[in-house]
Amino acid sequence: MPELPEVETVRRGLAPVMEGAVFARVQLRRADLRIPFPKDFIQRLEGASIVTVGRRSKYLLIQTQKDTLIWHLGMSGQVRIYAPGDTVAPVGKHDHVQFDLNTGAHIVFTDPRRFGLMDLCATDALADHRLIRSIGPEPLGNAFSGPVLAQALKGKRVAIKQAIMDARVVCGVGNIYASESLYRAGISPKRAAGTVQGGRAEKLATAIKAILNEAIQAGGSTLKDHRTTDGGLGYFQHNFAVYDRAGQACPGCDCDVSKTGGIQRLEQGGRSTYYCPRKQR
Numbered sequence: 001m002p003e004l005p006e007v008e009t010v011r012r013g014l015a016p017v018m019e020g021a022v023f024a025r026v027q028l029r030r031a032d033l034r035i036p037f038p039k040d041f042i043q044r045l046e047g048a049s050i051v052t053v054g055r056r057s058k059y060l061l062i063q064t065q066k067d068t069l070i071w072h073l074g075m076s077g078q079v080r081i082y083a084p085g086d087t088v089a090p091v092g093k094h095d096h097v098q099f100d101l102n103t104g105a106h107i108v109f110t111d112p113r114r115f116g117l118m119d120l121c122a123t124d125a126l127a128d129h130r131l132i133r134s135i136g137p138e139p140l141g142n143a144f145s146g147p148v149l150a151q152a153l154k155g156k157r158v159a160i161k162q163a164i165m166d167a168r169v170v171c172g173v174g175n176i177y178a179s180e181s182l183y184r185a186g187i188s189p190k191r192a193a194g195t196v197q198g199g200r201a202e203k204l205a206t207a208i209k210a211i212l213n214e215a216i217q218a219g220g221s222t223l224k225d226h227r228t229t230d231g232g233l234g235y236f237q238h239n240f241a242v243y244d245r246a247g248q249a250c251p252g253c254d255c256d257v258s259k260t261g262g263i264q265r266l267e268q269g270g271r272s273t274y275y276c277p278r279k280q281r
Contacts, residue, residue: 004172005215015053025100034117057171068123074116082106136168146202153193161189181207183242188280242274250276
């Protein structure tokens with residue numbers, strides 16, 4: 001599933017194309033994705049001017065004068081932008097939504113597994129929308145820090161890896177970046193979340209910010225489905241320190257991997273976790 005860096009990469013591709021433009025035509029090629037489209041979806045968007053293209057956690061937020069389009073990419077969703085004058089590719093089997101802008105640009109949403117979603121909400125009610133209201137602090141914003149993270153983790157017995165994947169604790173940190181952040185901070189993914197306080201919480205908050213920013217600069221991670229809005233690949237996967245590297249040496253490793261086994265893999269909450277038991281405590 002796309003995590004915060006992948007969604008932010010898409011947002012940055014969409015913003016200069018959509019902001020200030022008008023939805024000239026909206027095409028829905030099916031009645032639903034993960035959930036049904038609102039019955040008045042097309043009527044509320046066509047003719048509306050786009051004010052901003054934002055993001056909250058893993059949701060894109062396309063704000064018009066009255067409404068905000070809440071857009072989740074799902075497991076395999078891809079967004080492709082066709083600039084004015086470009087030839088739009090023939091409609092594919094999984095091209096479910098197309099936005100035609102008054103500028104001549106076209107935006108196509110492709111979602112083979114249909115785990116994505118689109119909903120509409122009056123902008124002034126967005127903070128209380130069921131998909132938005134329980135989301136915790138943005139990890140790249142000023143509201144997220146070591147003390148804030150420590151307070152959110154206080155008393156939690158769940159493993160720290162699972163805790164930081166809970167959007168109520170900090171939003172947008174999925175499986176890949178949780179493993180990478182914990183490695184960067186030197187914290188074992190098995191450690192009880194409530195014990196990550198003080199200096200540990202500060203190191204982890206700093207690592208989360210750094211890893212996410214580095215991934216955004218790299219266009220996200222493409223393991224299978226993620227593409228940038230021009231169809232290109234993200235390349236942060238080439239910088240993974242531990243994720244999907246079981247049995248290999250971690251960066252700067254000077255141990256005998258034949259004896260230590262190198263990076264270890266374990267399952268937590270049904271997801272694969274990768275870590276170095278010698279460097280993470």
